[in-house]
Amino acid sequence: MSLLIVGGAAAGVIYSGVYNVAATSDHWPITRWALQKTVHRSVERQASGIDVPPLGSEKQLLAGAVNFDAMCSSCHTPPGAQPSAAAQGMYPEPPELTHAAREKSPGEIFWVIKHGIKASGMPAWGASHSDDDLWAMTAFIAQLPDMTPADYRQMLQTAQASGIGHGAGGHHGESGDGHPAEDANGQDHGHNDGDEQAPGHRDGSAPHSDSGSRPHAHG
Numbered sequence: 001m002s003l004l005i006v007g008g009a010a011a012g013v014i015y016s017g018v019y020n021v022a023a024t025s026d027h028w029p030i031t032r033w034a035l036q037k038t039v040h041r042s043v044e045r046q047a048s049g050i051d052v053p054p055l056g057s058e059k060q061l062l063a064g065a066v067n068f069d070a071m072c073s074s075c076h077t078p079p080g081a082q083p084s085a086a087a088q089g090m091y092p093e094p095p096e097l098t099h100a101a102r103e104k105s106p107g108e109i110f111w112v113i114k115h116g117i118k119a120s121g122m123p124a125w126g127a128s129h130s131d132d133d134l135w136a137m138t139a140f141i142a143q144l145p146d147m148t149p150a151d152y153r154q155m156l157q158t159a160q161a162s163g164i165g166h167g168a169g170g171h172h173g174e175s176g177d178g179h180p181a182e183d184a185n186g187q188d189h190g191h192n193d194g195d196e197q198a199p200g201h202r203d204g205s206a207p208h209s210d211s212g213s214r215p216h217a218h219g
C-alpha cells in the first residue's frame with residue numbers, strides 16, 4: 001500500500017513537469033543523493049574485477065598528460081587553469097580530478113574513463129582509445145595531487161620535445177608533431193563585429209562580407 005503511494009507520487013512528479021531539468025537549477029537533495037550514490041556504488045562494483053597494470057613510467061605519464069590535455073582539459077580543469085565556460089555551465093559540473101585521484105582506486109578511474117557516466121556529460125573513451133591510452137591517463141590522474149601548474153606545463157613540453165603526441169598508442173606515426181586536432185581553445189564564435197549593421201537582410205541572400213582583407217587573386 002505505501003509502495004503504491006510512493007510510486008503514485010513519483011509518477012505525479014514526473015508527469016506534472018514540476019521537476020526543473022535546467023542545468024542552472026540544483027537537484028532536489030533527495031535526487032542528488034540518489035544519483036550520487038548510484039554512480040558511486042555502480043563504479044565501485046563495475047570496477048572491482050579490473051586488473052591494474054604497472055603504472056607510472058615516465059613515458060606513460062607523458063602520454064597521459066598529452067591525452068588529458070587534448071581530450072579532457074576542456075571539461076576537467078588542469079593544474080593552473082580556470083574552468084572553461086562549458087565546464088562552468090554543465091550540471092553536474094565536471095570535477096577537477098585531484099579529488100578523484102585521492103578517493104578512487106586506479107581501477108575505478110580507468111573504468112569511468114573507459115565507459116563514461118550516463119546522463120552526466122562524461123563521455124566513454126573506450127570505443128575510440130586503446131586500454132593503454134586509458135591507463136596512461138589513469139596514471140597521469142593519479143599524480144595530480146602532487147602536480148604543480150609548472151610540473152604540468154613541463155610534462156607537456158617534454159612530451160612534445162620527445163615526439164609523444166595525442167594518441168600516443170602509436171597511430172600518429174613518427175612525424176613528431178602530435179598536435180591535438182581537437183584542442184578546444186577559444187575561437188570566439190558568436191561575436192558581433194559591429195560593422196555589419198546593414199539594413200538589408202530582407203532577401204535572404206547570404207550577407208557575408210569579408211570586410212575586405214582578402215587579396216585579389218587576379219588583376
Ligand code: HEC
Nearest residue numbers: 039071072075092093094100109112113117120121122137
Ligand atoms: C564534456 C565534458 C567532459 C569531458 C570532455 C570529460 N569529462 Fe570526465 N567527467 C565529466 C563530468 C560532468 C563528470 C562528473 C560525472 C558525475 O558526477 O556523475 C566527469 C567525471 C569524471 C571522472 C570521475 C570523477 C569523480 O570524482 O568521480 C573521471 C575520472 C573523469 N571524468 C575523467 C575524464 C578523462 C580522463 C577525460 C578525458 C579522456 C574526461 N573525463 C573527459 C565531463 C567530462
